[in-house]
Amino acid sequence: MSIKINIKVFFHKITSTISYVIYKDKHAVIIDSVLDFDLQNGKISSHFADKQLDFIKRHDLTLVYIFETHAHADHLTSASYLRDKTGAKIAVSANIIGIQKYFKTFYNDKALIADGRCFDLLLNDNDSVDFSGESIKVLAVPGHTNDSIALLIDGNVFIGDSLFMPDQGTARCDFPGGDATMLFKSVSKLHALPDHFILWMCHDYQPMGRKLVYNITVRESRQHNIHINERTAVAEFVKTRKNRDAMLALPKLLYPAIQVNIHAGKLPLKEENGQVYFKIPVTT
Numbered sequence: 412m413s414i415k416i417n418i419k420v421f422f423h424k425i426t427s428t429i430s431y432v433i434y435k436d437k438h439a440v441i442i443d444s445v446l447d448f449d450l451q452n453g454k455i456s457s458h459f460a461d462k463q464l465d466f467i468k469r470h471d472l473t474l475v476y477i478f479e480t481h482a483h484a485d486h487l488t489s490a491s492y493l494r495d496k497t498g499a500k501i502a503v504s505a506n507i508i509g510i511q512k513y514f515k516t517f518y519n520d521k522a523l524i525a526d527g528r529c530f531d532l533l534l535n536d537n538d539s540v541d542f543s544g545e546s547i548k549v550l551a552v553p554g555h556t557n558d559s560i561a562l563l564i565d566g567n568v569f570i571g572d573s574l575f576m577p578d579q580g581t582a583r584c585d586f587p588g589g590d591a592t593m594l595f596k597s598v599s600k601l602h603a604l605p606d607h608f609i610l611w612m613c614h615d616y617q618p619m620g621r622k623l624v625y626n627i628t629v630r631e632s633r634q635h636n637i638h639i640n641e642r643t644a645v646a647e648f649v650k651t652r653k654n655r656d657a658m659l660a661l662p663k664l665l666y667p668a669i670q671v672n673i674h675a676g677k678l679p680l681k682e683e684n685g686q687v688y689f690k691i692p693v694t695t
C-alpha cells in the first residue's frame with residue numbers, strides 16, 4: 412500500500428501532549444496544537460505553535476484545517492493563534508456547544524456566545540472533510556468528554572484522549588459530560604477498526620521514564636490495553652475507571668485551559684487596565 416499522507420509528530424513535553432502536522436502535496440492540517448502557558452508566571456507564549464508553523468513554512472505547505480479532538484482540560488489550544496497566522500479553519504465536534512453552555516454558566520462568562528460560532532467547522536459522527544484529495548472521516552468517540560472525536564485519515568486514526576498506550580489504559584471520565592460506559596463503547600468502536608490501522612495518541616505520560624511512544628496498531632491496542640481489551644467486560648471497566656477517577660487530582664491547567672478552549676483558544680479580553688486575567692472559581 413502506498414503511503415498517501417505524511418505525519419510529522421510534535422511533542423509538548425510540559426503537558427505530555429502529542430500534536431500532529433499531517434500533510435499531503437502542498438496542504439497541511441494540524442491536530443491538537445498547544446499554546447504554551449507558564450502558570451506560575453502567568454506567561455503565554457507561542458513557542459510550540461511557532462515550531463509547527465516553521466515546519467509548514469519550510470515545507471512550503473498551506474495550513475487548511477486545525478482540528479481539536481475535544482475541549483482539552485490539561486493544556487491551552489493554539490487554534491486561534493494558528494488561524495490568525497494562516498487563515499486555516501478550526502474544526503471541532505458540534506458537541507462543543509453543550510460544553511460551551513455548561514462552562515458559560517460555570518465561569519459566568521458573559522463574552523461567550525455558546526453556539527459554536529467561534530469555531531469554523533462543527534463536525535458530526537461520520538462526517539467527511541476533504542483534504543487534498545483524501546477524506547478525513549469523523550468518528551464520534553464520547554466518554555472522556557462528550558465532544559470527543561477521532562479522525563480517520565488513510566488508515567491512521569487520531570484518537571484524542573479516549574485511549575492511551577496500552578500500559579496507560581484510558582482517559583479519565585469524570586469531567587462534566589464524561590461517561591465511562593460511553594467511553595467503553597467508543598473504545599470498542601475504535602478496536603473494531605481493521606487490525607492494521609494505526610491509532611495515534613494525543614498524550615503519552617512516559618510511565619516510569621519509559622521512552623515516548625505515541626502510536627500502535629488497532630490489534631495491539633485491543634489485545635493489550637490494561638483498561639479495555641478484548642477480554643474486558645463493560646461493568647469491570649466502569650468500576651476500574653470510576654475508582655481511578657476518584658483518586659486523580661485536577662489537571663494543573665484545568666481552569667485556564669477550559670476557559671480558553673471553549674473560545675477556540677482566544678484569551679479573555681483585556682480589562683480596562685490593559686491586562687488579561689483568568690478566572691479561578693473559589694469555594695470555601
Ligand SMILES: [Fe+2]
Nearest residue numbers: 482483484572
Ligand atoms: Fe483530554
